[in-house]
Amino acid sequence: MTTDTALKVADYKSDLKPIWCSGCGDYGVITPFYQALAEIQAQPKDTVIVSGIGCSGRFPYFCNTYGFHGVHGRALPTAAGVKIANPDLAVVAVGGDGDGLGIGGGHVAHVCRKNIDMTYILIDNSIYGLTKGQSSPTSPLDMTSKTAPYAYLEDPVNPLLMMLAYDASFVARGYSGKPKVLKELFTRALKHEGFSVLHIYSPCVSMNKQVTFKTMNEIVQPLPDDWDTSDRLKGMEMAMDTGTFYTGVVYEDHRPTIHRRLDDLEERSGRYDELGDLFRQYK
Amino acid sequence: MTTDTALKVADYKSDLKPIWCSGCGDYGVITPFYQALAEIQAQPKDTVIVSGIGCSGRFPYFCNTYGFHGVHGRALPTAAGVKIANPDLAVVAVGGDGDGLGIGGGHVAHVCRKNIDMTYILIDNSIYGLTKGQSSPTSPLDMTSKTAPYAYLEDPVNPLLMMLAYDASFVARGYSGKPKVLKELFTRALKHEGFSVLHIYSPCVSMNKQVTFKTMNEIVQPLPDDWDTSDRLKGMEMAMDTGTFYTGVVYEDHRPTIHRRLDDLEERSGRYDELGDLFRQYK
């Protein structure tokens, strides 16, 4: 593959065919993602997709880029390591609601505050898909599941509100039933310098019979045209309105990434020329 | 000890003398805590204090109640287990900013949404005290520490904003330099039915020379008298104002705890009389 020929959508598909159930929302996520990669002409050899465990964690297998399928809940810190190691790479992390808000929930605030320059695709289906239907952190109160056979007893987390509270520097929300919007959001997220998170609702047609394409279609709505992406508080207010599922870029901010700050550090610390400079301090 | 004699503050102190450095903010936390216990006449035998690891994690040793000193970052789920096991116990979890917002940060959202009826005392000193002075999740940008010898490269998390975003059902903020206010806050938090969290700034006089009693005194201020504790969004706005450190009860909400919902479940599931009822389903 040479870099001076434009890459097409097909160039981003790997040889493996997605093994998601037919009708799974995740098809509606990966297609616009391929399109966005083509739109920005991402170089496969310079692109790394890191995932956690779950149906959504299968994502990188289907992309013709470098891929890393790590352990459950650790996509973000693993991806952070890739990016800090080599800031020239384009890094994407992807995982499900269980992966990213349950077991991995503790890592999100910290990549946000480091403002690691990567894109996080949080694929939410309000269920544990791969393990076949247990409650997840976004399962609504009272929803039944294999681990809540009578009713779910917990209130769901509010992922969007959390991302805003963590001060992610780019926060957007999408829906796999609206792939065109998604392509746009992916493109913007990938271009953003800093940590960008996309909360995407993507129905699980096999395991979740309660939050579905049908119920989602009723509440999905684009953000108003005049939406001010610099108003974090307004974004929070919107996020607290759980009756409507607004899609679009909610918030965007430009501030230094840890990579830039680390670059500065090399100067600040005072460069040594050789090991002997270090040894000398201990004579 | 008999329960019909009123318990005094001294009754809540254990035989172990606190081993914190002299001048440590944590003395200003534990004293009003004893007072609050006396105020509500907590029964030592029905009270369990669970802590993580850190200087602040030593808290339960100094209280004449049941105490559990677990591993780093797991005070909340451990305490949750105690409370779910026996909802008649009064349960308090306590730990530092590293313990609760770093390694244990992933658990907070989930005790909030379970609305476990307990009190969480988050003792924040913007440093890792016990391990002698490394950066913590609340260390301000640029603050130097043993792991940030040139400058800290990360923005701090905003604990108050996070707790509000997680929808903790009682959120308050205090300062160990104002123990009277703290006593009041502890009393209210302990009485609240549901998950109550107290974010307390408590300077580390030995390891943190940058956020100190002095710098805190300049920015601490009580919430306005007419503060509306039912307005979560307003609370968020206030939390985002990091120039002032408002103390008081920021937010309070009354909604069912998981304990009540679990009680309901016993009914809903249909009670069996004996093992045979279960075996019968598998014949």
Place this chain on the structure above:
Amino acid sequence: MATHDLVVRIGGEGGEGVISCGEILSRAVARGGLNIHAFRTFPAEIRGGLAMFQLRGSDGPARSLSQSVDVLCAINHNAYDAYVGNIKSDGVLLYDPAFVKIDDRLGGRRRIELPLDAISNEATGASRAKNMVAMGALLAVFDVPVEYGKTLAGEHFGTKGEDVVRMNQGAIEAGHTYALQHMAEIRKPFNRIPDRDQILVNGNEACAMGAIAAGVDFVPGYPITPATPIFEFLCRELPRFGGKAVQFEDEIASLAAGIGASFAGKRVLTATSGPGLSLMSETLNLAAMTECPITIINVMRGGPSTGMPTKTEQSDLKFAIYGTSGESPRCIMAPLDIYDCFWQTVRAVRIAEKYQIPVIVLTDQALAYTSQNIDTPDLTDVELGERLAPPLDTDPETFERYADTENGISPMPIPGVHELMYMSTGLEHTPKGAPNYTPANHELMTAKRFRKLTALGRRVVQQSHVEEEEPEGVEVGIIGWGSTYGAITEAIEQIEADTGVRVAHLHPRILSPLPEWRIRQFLGPLKKLIVPEENYTGQYAHFLKGKFGIKPIEIHKAHGVPFTAEELVGAIKEEL
């Protein structure tokens, strides 16, 4: 008395069809008075790929999976492709001619057309019910009244409405009728034992039932294949017994909550698999140090790392024994079949409570997904084991939570019950619970904690083996553990029948602390010891070597699928 055995495998496209066909069939055959052994595999992916269900029905003990089958029912060509080689030379292929293309590989083996699709269409107007057609046909093969199948299908599809029930029952009827006409010769003259008081369960269900029987009243959990069904079972059933099953955000929180609940006086159990157990390591150590009883069922799967979540392997033994930093006591157990899953779980909880230690029960994916009909457990006279509690009038001044007793077990007060407030801590502590790092105290408390294991080890002797006495004059012995029990037992029977060589078999259920005295006795007369394990490195063999200085012959299989008796016969014969 000669026993009869019939092994049937159904293969088809992944998804529920094949599995529910197999499940209903199993139950019908069990009710029909045979001992069954049912196993399934499915792809790790949610959809697509091959699913298979294998049912063995026998009037003798049906202890293990069999590699070769009497009947292969191939619903599609992939199934034929994958499994044709497994049909015994005197076996039969049942196949749908519309989907399966026979080739050379069938060789001289018999085949019988079973036009599932056509029959389903004819009987119900749709292809959808073809799994039930297969079921009806296989009922006939096992000579089980078709009514059994229809009743069970009625229950199975009940929630989906009468039409669905009727359609499926029609399909069963049609399959059955077809089979009576075309397959009569497959039937065997089984000696049935009808009307037994039995239940049909898999290893996961047996463990979960064992937990309830053991009086477990708090179950924190986090889903992980292949242990998830234990937690799901308990989410459904535990509330009916007044207990609580609560899902947490990860395994760390789950075990931490379990320890909290144990500290608060509950009997606690959780279930997980390799990656989850890994995350529990730090907290497990805390349980040992604070002496909070807790039981973990670890359903082993193919490793390492995420590995092969839907495959079986006996590879977490060393991790279970050594998987914590520093040195703390712990008991490791391994049930040897479905029935034992129930009883060893009951026993595990008892041991945890009595000794105030963590207990890990190692089952595996094969046990978890194998069903057998077992005698309904009778809990009369079963000791559940109580935690040692201090008398209510104990003097708090002199009370020591971690008293240095002879067997290491110290009285544990319960918050809310005892007026004996104490600190439970992961730091090294005095008998009173105060942090203390002096050499003398560390030595005292380490010894106290380990003395519990010695005390337990002494008691284990009487209970942990399968055969009370080895055959006279035996020179060859096998030590196995866990789910290989059935295959080893059948292999030994076969070898004795084939060669006349007698082989002794020890299958400890408590793997650590080792039942030393018993093992020494077993090793006594042996010239050869064989240790078969479903792992790559020979974990139990290495453990035995470390303890007894022996050099066993090791048989390793790390294929993701269990040993079959046939395989073991071959491997063992080579060593005789």
Place this chain on the structure above:
Amino acid sequence: MATHDLVVRIGGEGGEGVISCGEILSRAVARGGLNIHAFRTFPAEIRGGLAMFQLRGSDGPARSLSQSVDVLCAINHNAYDAYVGNIKSDGVLLYDPAFVKIDDRLGGRRRIELPLDAISNEATGASRAKNMVAMGALLAVFDVPVEYGKTLAGEHFGTKGEDVVRMNQGAIEAGHTYALQHMAEIRKPFNRIPDRDQILVNGNEACAMGAIAAGVDFVPGYPITPATPIFEFLCRELPRFGGKAVQFEDEIASLAAGIGASFAGKRVLTATSGPGLSLMSETLNLAAMTECPITIINVMRGGPSTGMPTKTEQSDLKFAIYGTSGESPRCIMAPLDIYDCFWQTVRAVRIAEKYQIPVIVLTDQALAYTSQNIDTPDLTDVELGERLAPPLDTDPETFERYADTENGISPMPIPGVHELMYMSTGLEHTPKGAPNYTPANHELMTAKRFRKLTALGRRVVQQSHVEEEEPEGVEVGIIGWGSTYGAITEAIEQIEADTGVRVAHLHPRILSPLPEWRIRQFLGPLKKLIVPEENYTGQYAHFLKGKFGIKPIEIHKAHGVPFTAEELVGAIKEEL
């Protein structure tokens, strides 16, 4: 040539005073041309409790801590109380009569008044500088020019301003003068070796320097006692070499980030201790499965659980070897002294990179907080080891990231460098990296991964022991590991001197994979093997038993403090 040794212990209230006195003194004595061995203890709590600093200066090798001291300098009564029993019968107590009340326990031993408080007040007008008075006095005892101490104090207190420096230098001077008058008799006729090219470092510093020398360029970290100083060192020094040290929110994130960076082509190292290593278990397994090189320095502390964070113990060995679910390859190493901490870290990183495996280096709290002066490492001719990379023009169609090679090592492309995109996954996978759970593939890939360990094991032989040849006709041997090296070596010298019995000593630095051939050779002539370890259960002994079917005599010490040579002499003599 007779060698001379002087062991001085300073004891006082917790906090910085005692420690900084000891640190400056150590450096001055080292510059003065002696070999030093300096050890410290402090309470786990931030303040309060007793702190002690022990300095051994010698013109021979100063390999170990000593239990008994020539000079005890008791700053307060608590120090006298705790340590008076450790003074040798011909030793001396230096004490401040204003604070220390002498009693019977001193027995016939000499004492010399050292009125620290009074001297400090007289010389500086405050009590504060009394630690420096002690330092000055001890300089005189070691016969080191007072200027050395004053210069070092100048550097130490430099940032606090000239007044502080002057005050402390005055105190040193005063202490020195006092000592010259009152303590001349304590001095020994050392044969000094001045002007050596040496550095004075502790085990943590040596490991951290080793990491830099090894070309490590990414260090994720999370603080934990006693490993924190390694990370702090690297936060300070790594940027000066263009590397990055980044703190994460916990050990899980830290190791995950490390693996990400390793995948991206960096040389990665992190440091932790027991509880942190526990949390890394799942991710460590991922590193093995994805074959991402990574090095972990695990500084062992007293366990289990939170245990005794500031005390030492060799109790994480089994966990390091077996601490992951399933079966995956890993290399476990243990440096034997400070110098070795440097070199084994360099070697660990090389092994990790070459074999694409995780390497765990086990040091301990005793090594971490022991300082020695060592020759400045010379890196000329040292092979740092490169990861196997595919040629840039490799054909992506046929390229296999996990190619099944003879030694199991496969070429690893780097994102951004190679146009060889592949999937790195914790699932079992084909040589190409695609998930695959078939028996044949699992067998192939498991064998491939373990073959790396076999290849490594074969190479280990030549390098992992201390003595190339055992003495002729020896019948008693000792196998040790890690930080006990110094104490064992000195004990053997003592025993040979006392009894004439020759004792062989093997001290492998690579503990797993075991250097089998070498150990067999060592065991050959032995009638008795002794394995001393600082743990309760005899972890390495058990490991050796499992591999070689031997029955060593085990000496266990789990006291939180290291073996002393004296102790070992006693224990070993009992077994002769």
